Amino acid sequence: QVQLQESGPGLVKPSETLSLTCGVSGGSISGYYWSWIRQPAGKGLEWIGRIYSTVSTNYNPSLKSRVTMSVDMSKNQSSLKLSSVTAADTAIYYCARDRGIRGGEDYNMDVWGQGITVTVSS
Amino acid sequence: SSELTQDPAVSVALGQTVRITCQGDSLRRYSAGWFQQKPGQAPVLVLYGKNNRPSGIADRFSASTSGDTSSLTITGTQAEDEADYYCNSRDSSGNRVFGGGTKLTVL
Numbered sequence: 001q002v003q004l005q006e007s008g009p010g011l012v013k014p015s016e017t018l019s020l021t022c023g024v025s026g027g028s029i030s031g032y033y034w035s036w037i038r039q040p041a042g043k044g045l046e047w048i049g050r051i052y053s054t055v056s057t058n059y060n061p062s063l064k065s066r067v068t069m070s071v072d073m074s075k076n077q078s079s080l081k082l083s084s085v086t087a088a089d090t091a092i093y094y095c096a097r098d099r100g101i102r103g104g105e106d107y108n109m110d111v112w113g114q115g116i117t118v119t120v121s122s
Numbered sequence: 123s124s125e126l127t128q129d130p131a132v133s134v135a136l137g138q139t140v141r142i143t144c145q146g147d148s149l150r151r152y153s154a155g156w157f158q159q160k161p162g163q164a165p166v167l168v169l170y171g172k173n174n175r176p177s178g179i180a181d182r183f184s185a186s187t188s189g190d191t192s193s194l195t196i197t198g199t200q201a202e203d204e205a206d207y208y209c210n211s212r213d214s215s216g217n218r219v220f221g222g223g224t225k226l227t228v229l
Contacts (some may be wrong), residue, residue, distance in 0.1 A: 007201075018136040037165075037216070037220075044208065044221075044222050044223040045157070045159075045165065045208050045210075045220040045221060045223070046220065047210070047217070047219060047220055049216040050215075050216075050218070058215060058217050058218075060217065061217070092141075094164055094165070098218075104152070104155050105170070105171035105172065105174065106152065106171050106212065106221060107153065107170055107171065107229045108155035108167055108170040108210070109155070109157075109167060109210075109218075110167050110170070110176055112165055112166070112167075113164065114164055115164050
């Protein structure tokens with residue numbers, strides 16, 4: 001079955017760019033949206049955005065100015081970049097497969113990675 | 123508005139039925155998804171679309187929608203159902219949004 005694994009630095013300095021990768025194993029990255037979600041400690045889930053193939057993106061309006069997502073088909077992975085980070089960006093970051101709308105049904109985010117903790121601190 | 127509102131906490135006696143609600147304008151047009159999250163674990167999709175369960179999800183979980191409110195119902199709640207539950211939906215642009223989450227306590 002499809003498995004997702006987030007990777008990247010666990011510590012990022014304020015004002016720098018957070019860069020994470022989501023490796024997809026057991027299936028192809030094509031044909032699906034790939035979402036990023038984050039969760040500050042003790043708080044709820046926040047959808048960051050999603051990317052379909054290499055061209056179509058949706059970003060949370062509150063983060064849009066700082067977010068860039070991409071897909072590398074050859075490596076079967078998606079990536080997230082979040083610029084100008086502050087302590088408020090400290091959270092667990094999850095990637096998830098989003099199957100979107102199919103046959104009138106929203107199949108939503110059905111596979112999630114285990115998450116990676118990212119701390120923003122000097 | 124694409125905001126989704128959930129009650130922060132709900133409790134239910136073991137074996138009883140509980141309903142967790144999610145309210146928002148987007149639910150008049152788009153279906154909600156429901157996610158279960160246990161401490162230290164990633165969220166798990168338990169319901170999607172109008173009322174569909176992914177493979178492996180117990181049939182005691184069901185969903186319904188009326189107007190701007192979607193509900194997750196657990197019939198015959200088990201101890202292992204104690205968790206945080208999040209709804210989500212989308213807007214016309216394809217952006218997703220999560221509700222604030224409901225902490226379910228099984229008594």
